[in-house]
Amino acid sequence: MEDKKEGSKANIVMVTDGASIPDPREWRLINAWSIALAGAVCALCMLCVLWPEPYLRILLYLPDGVLITFKITLLAICCAVPLGLITGLGRISRNRCINLLASTYVEVIRGIPLLVQIFYIYYALSRFVQVSGITSAVVAISFCYGAYMGEVFRAGISAINKGQTEAARSLGFNRYQTMRLVVLPQAMRTILPPVGNECIAMLKDTSLVSIMAVPDIMQRARSFVGTTYLYFETYTMVALLYLIITLLLSKAVSIMESRLNYYDAK
Amino acid sequence: MTQSDLSEHMPEASAEPAIVIDHVWKYFGSLPALQDVCLTIAPGERVVIIGPSGSGKSTLLRSINRLEQIDMGSILVQGKNIQSDENNINEMRQNLGMVFQQFNLFPHKTVLQNITLAPRHLRKLSREEAETRALTLLKKVGISDKANVYPSMLSGGQQQRVAIARALAMQPSIMLFDEPTSALDPEMVGEVLDVMVGLAEEGMTMICVTHEMGFARTVADRLIFMDQGQIVEMGKPETLFTSPRHPRLRQFLNQIL
Amino acid sequence: MLRYLLSAIMALTLVSSQVWAAETYVVASDCTWPPMELLDANKQPVGFDIDFIRAVGKAAGFEVDVRNIAWDGIFGGVATGQYDIVAAATTITEERKKQFDFSDPYYEVAQAVVLPAGKSIKALADLKGLKVGGQIGTTGIFVMRKSGVNVDLKEYDDVGLAIQDMINGRLDAVVCDDPVALYYVNKKTDTAGKINIALVTEEKEYYGFTVKKGRKDLVEKLNRGIKEVRASGEEARLLEKWMGKK
Numbered sequence: 113m114e115d116k117k118e119g120s121k122a123n124i125v126m127v128t129d130g131a132s133i134p135d136p137r138e139w140r141l142i143n144a145w146s147i148a149l150a151g152a153v154c155a156l157c158m159l160c161v162l163w164p165e166p167y168l169r170i171l172l173y174l175p176d177g178v179l180i181t182f183k184i185t186l187l188a189i190c191c192a193v194p195l196g197l198i199t200g201l202g203r204i205s206r207n208r209c210i211n212l213l214a215s216t217y218v219e220v221i222r223g224i225p226l227l228v229q230i231f232y233i234y235y236a237l238s239r240f241v242q243v244s245g246i247t248s249a250v251v252a253i254s255f256c257y258g259a260y261m262g263e264v265f266r267a268g269i270s271a272i273n274k275g276q277t278e279a280a281r282s283l284g285f286n287r288y289q290t291m292r293l294v295v296l297p298q299a300m301r302t303i304l305p306p307v308g309n310e311c312i313a314m315l316k317d318t319s320l321v322s323i324m325a326v327p328d329i330m331q332r333a334r335s336f337v338g339t340t341y342l343y344f345e346t347y348t349m350v351a352l353l354y355l356i357i358t359l360l361l362s363k364a365v366s367i368m369e370s371r372l373n374y375y376d377a378k
Numbered sequence: 379m380t381q382s383d384l385s386e387h388m389p390e391a392s393a394e395p396a397i398v399i400d401h402v403w404k405y406f407g408s409l410p411a412l413q414d415v416c417l418t419i420a421p422g423e424r425v426v427i428i429g430p431s432g433s434g435k436s437t438l439l440r441s442i443n444r445l446e447q448i449d450m451g452s453i454l455v456q457g458k459n460i461q462s463d464e465n466n467i468n469e470m471r472q473n474l475g476m477v478f479q480q481f482n483l484f485p486h487k488t489v490l491q492n493i494t495l496a497p498r499h500l501r502k503l504s505r506e507e508a509e510t511r512a513l514t515l516l517k518k519v520g521i522s523d524k525a526n527v528y529p530s531m532l533s534g535g536q537q538q539r540v541a542i543a544r545a546l547a548m549q550p551s552i553m554l555f556d557e558p559t560s561a562l563d564p565e566m567v568g569e570v571l572d573v574m575v576g577l578a579e580e581g582m583t584m585i586c587v588t589h590e591m592g593f594a595r596t597v598a599d600r601l602i603f604m605d606q607g608q609i610v611e612m613g614k615p616e617t618l619f620t621s622p623r624h625p626r627l628r629q630f631l632n633q634i635l
Numbered sequence: 636m637l638r639y640l641l642s643a644i645m646a647l648t649l650v651s652s653q654v655w656a657a658e659t660y661v662v663a664s665d666c667t668w669p670p671m672e673l674l675d676a677n678k679q680p681v682g683f684d685i686d687f688i689r690a691v692g693k694a695a696g697f698e699v700d701v702r703n704i705a706w707d708g709i710f711g712g713v714a715t716g717q718y719d720i721v722a723a724a725t726t727i728t729e730e731r732k733k734q735f736d737f738s739d740p741y742y743e744v745a746q747a748v749v750l751p752a753g754k755s756i757k758a759l760a761d762l763k764g765l766k767v768g769g770q771i772g773t774t775g776i777f778v779m780r781k782s783g784v785n786v787d788l789k790e791y792d793d794v795g796l797a798i799q800d801m802i803n804g805r806l807d808a809v810v811c812d813d814p815v816a817l818y819y820v821n822k823k824t825d826t827a828g829k830i831n832i833a834l835v836t837e838e839k840e841y842y843g844f845t846v847k848k849g850r851k852d853l854v855e856k857l858n859r860g861i862k863e864v865r866a867s868g869e870e871a872r873l874l875e876k877w878m879g880k881k
Binding site: 235238239242244245322323325327331334335337338339340341343 | 707772803805
């Protein structure tokens with residue numbers, strides 16, 4: 113009877129504010145993703161072709177901002193994913209000290225808005241350490257999303273059937289080997305979509321860094337508006353640009369997800 | 379008597395028992411799952427444990443390789459205390475093959491990878507050596523043609539035979555079977571039991587928790603009936619089946635036969 | 636009959652008194668630009684511009700309802716009619732004139748380059764290669780861009796953050812209107828003494844009240860009010876109050 117307890121935690125519901133990841137099994141040509149992408153690309157092209165002034169001018173003003181946005185997002189992903197993994201492992205650790213540390217970190221970070229964290233690291237902590245805008249952005253976003261991803265990793269790891277751990281341990285693997293060889297590779301599959309989702313949400317949240325005078329897409333746009341007062345035109349282009357980027361990224365995550373489904377029965 | 383006394387008195391000869399379970403208690407919360415269980419198993423002995431569900435038979439089996447922590451008493455495997463920090467439990471488990479009710483194959487690995495994973499990482503076998511060994515085992519369990527498929531493509535019976543091969547790949551001297559056929563469709567029970575009978579004939583030390591009375595009758599050197607966390611009766615299977623002494627065993631046999 | 640007539644007249648007076656009662660205009664200001672506009676201890680908008688537009692309203696016969704709006708969207712709001720007047724130290728520029736109408740100029744400023752205390756420059760060109768900050772969408776930024784000096788231009792949400800960053804050492808210079816620079820250099824206790832004005836541009840700029848394109852009536856009222864505020868000596872009083880000028 114004692115081994116019937118398994119599987120009750122198998123259903124995990126995760127709600128994030130990222131773009132929804134397209135279902136890799138979706139085969140139809142016309143779906144929400146393709147409509148949104150085609151619509152956004154068409155709108156962008158049409159605006160630029162039909163009214164090059166000001167739309168094309170706006171589009172040409174933004175690329176260096178896109179680069180900065182990508183740079184911050186990429187760096188933050190590189191820090192947040194390992195941080196999330198460590199936090200997730202810490203949260204399920206049997207070592208009370210590590211567990212408490214990881215849980216407290218998650219609790220504290222989740223209770224503070226990202227904007228406040230960014231302000232805090234850049235302006236408040238500048239009394240002690242001085243870091244550039246981009247560095248504070250990466251640090252703030254990594255810490256924030258590290259906590260969120262910690263929960264994703266924790267949930268993904270706990271969702272793996274206890275029998276898998278028992279089978280590995282009974283073969284003689286230690287806890288670390290069991291995690292690395294058996295649990296994590298399987299957990300990746302449940303974890304990837306929400307982590308991808310978090311990464312996309314992260315990209316969107318980089319728009320907050322413009323308060324530190326970091327010239328990302330959003331700040332380039334605001335700067336453009338500041339001289340031209342073309343609010344509608346500029347922010348239309350910005351919205352389309354973000355939409356196209358996030359749609360492409362969500363597709364990339366979806367493709368990766370389908371790659372991870374290799375071991376499923378048809 | 380303490381654990382150290384026991385191991386000191388144990389002779390280093392081949393006559394050393396494979397497993398000594400000594401006054402073991404185990405609680406789930408305040409509920410006793412094992413109550414003062416004592417059992418000694420000789421090398422090469424085939425022991426089958428039966429009993430109603432919740433009788434503690436799976437718990438006892440899982441205590442032997444420390445998947446369950448016991449609360450009192452001691453368990454010695456080949457003279458070594460599994461609770462003691464001096465003995466590396468991971469090394470000891472390599473010598474204790476285990477087969478689960480739910481197979482617990484690694485779904486992200488192919489059949490071949492499932493079997494070679496532990497030998498390659500723990501026994502440091504080369505890929506070729508490990509695969510040769512795995513293919514031999516697959517032939518033995520009768521599914522050598524499925525080496526490169528994922529477990530999800532196999533039937534339950536096939537999965538359980540792979541699980542047995544996986545446990546055997548570590549060349550354990552003792553095999554633990556935890557209701558290996560309970561999750562199978564009836565038509566697949568036979569193929570798994572055949573493999574287990576074959577293993578028994580080779581002289582493997584086996585402890586098997588099962589409801590398959592036919593298997594118990596043909597294979598077991600000793601049959602153990604457990605109820606409410608205690609060993610109620612044990613002896614030759616013929617004796618227990620034909621003339622059970624304890625009323626609870628009689629009742630149990632009446633229900634299942 | 637007489638009763639009907641009387642009541643009709645009364646009704647008419649009531650309606651007309653409402654029509655003739657002073658109209659209220661919503662005024663937007665970005666209260667991060669001291670001493671032109673800032674928030675007082677009670678979080679109420681105060682400052683030279685705020686007092687000035689109130690005085691103008693009083694002279695021209697309208698009420699004002701001042702709201703604190705972030706600079707970033709302040710022009711968007713007046714364009715869509717969310718408020719009637721922007722009184723936020725807005726320099727009249729050719730670009731802005733294409734999109735909005737302005738009152739007559741009411742105040743003259745120049746751009747000041749603020750440096751950490753002890754540092755100095757002789758010309759804008761000396762800023763070459765340095766990190767220069769300003770408030771996003773303000774003339775300080777425009778002047779730096781137009782100057783053609785190759786600087787790393789950082790655009791902050793408000794000028795206070797830029798000054799703070801310069802004091803922290805992450806920024807080499809801040810460009811803003813000279814009254815604002817003076818305020819941070821002399822009056823604001825936590826920045827005074829740490830910074831100094833190194834340069835004030837020759838070129839002058841003029842503040843005007845901004846209204847939606849085509850609101851000639853409002854421009855006319857504002858201009859009439861400005862004239863009257865000047866003539867009555869109210870302007871001088873406000874200058875003394877906020878700028879310490881006589």
